[in-house]
Each structure stands twice: as C-alpha cells, then as structure tokens.
Amino acid sequence: MTPRVVWFVAGTxxxxxxxxxxxxxxHRLSVPGIADQAAALGLGLRELAGEVRDGMEAKQHDVARxxxxxxxxxxxxADVPELLESGPTSTHPNPAEKDTA
Numbered sequence: 001m002t003p004r005v006v007w008f009v010a011g012t013x014x015x016x017x018x019x020x021x022x023x024x025x026x027h028r029l030s031v032p033g034i035a036d037q038a039a040a041l042g043l044g045l046r047e048l049a050g051e052v053r054d055g056m057e058a059k060q061h062d063v064a065r066x067x068x069x070x071x072x073x074x075x076x077x078a079d080v081p082e083l084l085e086s087g088p089t090s091t092h093p094n095p096a097e098k099d100t101a
Contacts, residue, residue, distance in 0.1 A: 027033040
C-alpha cells in the first residue's frame with residue numbers, strides 16, 4: 001500500500017471517530033440527554049442505598065451475634081438472635097415519650 005492510502009484510511013477513521021464522539025456529546029448536552037443522565041443518576045443512587053442498607057443489616061447481625069457469643073447467652077435461633085428477627089416491639093419512635101404521654 002502506498003503512504004497516501006494509509007493516510008487516507010487513517011484520516012477517514014479519525015473523522016468517523018470524531019463525528020461519533022461529537023454526536024454523543026451533542027446528545028448528552030440536549031434536554032433529553034440531560035434527562036437520561038438524571039434518571040441514570042437516580043437509579044444509581046437507589047442501587048447504592050440498597051447496597052448500603054444490605055451491608056448495614058449484615059453488619060448488625062454480625063455484631064449482635066458476636067455480642068451474644070461474648071455474653072455467653074444462647075440465641076433463640078441457631079444463627080440469628082431473637083431480638084433482631086422480631087424487630088421493634090413498638091411503632092412509637094421514642095418509647096420514653098410514649099410512657100409520659
């Protein structure tokens with residue numbers, strides 16, 4: 001191949017690459033593109049919050065299990081303490097306020 005053909009192919013490839021990048025950038029800066037990005041950000045934040053929540057629950061179970069082991073108290077079930085499985089016993093946010101009311 002002659003050098004002219006090589007440079008022509010390289011220039012064509014660079015032009016196609018640049019036009020695709022420019023079209024994508026124009027879409028990202030348009031109103032529908034910004035809306036898509038905001039929706040994707042919201043979805044990512046919800047996924048992150050779910051992962052953090054799952055990690056917190058797993059760590060809470062681990063800490064409670066370790067506390068039961070150190071206190072030598074037998075848990076109600078084989079692996080998870082009864083307090084964590086039954087959940088809160090009152091729906092009132094502050095039980096102390098409930099008693100005084």
